């Protein structure tokens with residue numbers, strides 16, 4: 001309902017501003033720490049019109065942790081400098097990508113990630129690539145991103161831990177990298193998963209990390 | 217929230233002897249797990265954001281981020297306050313608030329996408345103006361917003377609310393249909409009348425191109441929000457008089473989708489056709505980028 005009557009967002013464009021804020025914010029959440037350095041690359045229509053739509057302010061605002069209804073997005077470029085976050089904005093061409101695509105290379109004190117997101121209209125977005133893995137997360141439900149190895153029992157362990165704590169898995173998708181045996185599993189749940197369960201998931205088998213993204 | 221059809225809303229409404237907004241609330245409650253009270257509170261908050269944006273837009277001469285537009289809402293509001301106007305008080309107020317909201321949006325103010333940011337002015341413009349003219353309560357306004365959301369949800373399910381996919385008929389056209397249904401509801405219309413108000417409004421938006429100058433949500437978007445606010449009022453008035461759409465609401469929505477699929481991509485948000493490539497449009501673009 002609040003995707004039709006909403007989102008509540010700074011203007012001017014649901015796709016070029018609101019969706020972009022959400023991709024930036026998702027990136028900040030997945031990184032799990034303050035962004036120290038970011039390279040933002042716009043493609044397609046994002047590349048053509050990002051200045052007029054404030055798409056740069058939107059993504060940087062998201063990376064600073066602002067949601068769509070936060071007026072601070074307007075001053076995000078100055079706030080980033082103030083907070084010591086370095087960023088560069090680039091544009092590139094890749095005809096195969098969705099017209100509203102942004103890639104973010106974000107670096108924190110201890111980690112870095114590479115995320116590609118697309119803004120699909122009305123403020124909705126999808127994360128389509130994470131650290132080279134093809135993924136698909138729209139964040140319309142409470143979402144867990146689990147990084148683990150392709151070892152027997154890990155997925156079963158994740159599912160058991162969740163169901164043991166009473167969570168219902170609405171959707172589960174995994175992307176595998178055959179060579180290294182790395183896996184990213186995306187799980188959508190009906191309600192947000194509590195911190196204790198997230199901590200328990202981190203102890204399962206070959207799990208290397210768990211990120212919980214609240215639904216937008 | 218997926219609502220398959222307007223017919224579904226009307227059937228449920230008749231079966232349970234409830235207005236559309238109650239059916240929509242019931243569906244959303246089942247979908248989101250939120251309580252009716254929580255949902256109402258959130259819509260109330262949404263309405264207050266709409267009010268702030270509209271007032272913010274008319275009270276000062278805002279300039280858009282690009283510098284292309286701004287000041288028209290304040291200009292029109294001043295004229296409305298000080299002169300006899302042609303539209304009449306309800307439509308003139310709606311025009312001012314819709315323009316104000318859209319200018320506020322272009323200046324990166326906080327607005328409510330309804331259903332998108334580009335179309336953010338129509339629904340609040342109509343509802344806020346009607347509330348001032350007719351003095352209904354915020355609770356009734358919230359009901360009307362929920363009715364509008366039901367119509368918008370059907371359009372999103374059966375067709376699209378994205379200008380890139382369906383042209384402006386999908387954005388401002390949908391906003392206009394939602395506003396017409398909301399106004400009809402709050403003025404005491406039946407569920408069926410609200411549905412037909414939406415259908416009449418959407419029919420009159422069919423084929424509307426999305427051809428924004430320099431690709432920015434400003435020209436023609438801002439004035440279009442004002443114009444379609446007036447049209448929503450006209451559609452609601454017809455429906456309240458008992459006039460019905462010859463083509464039933466769901467079929468109108470399907471027609472909108474079919475037209476959207478047939479629109480060339482140059483008039484679907486790419487800024488490669490229509491007003492965007494007029495000499496003036498191209499000059500503005502060159503100046504900006």
Ligand code: SF4
Nearest residue numbers: 334379384387426437
């Ligand atoms: S012309 Fe295009 S950008 Fe402007 S309101 Fe309509 S759909 Fe949105």
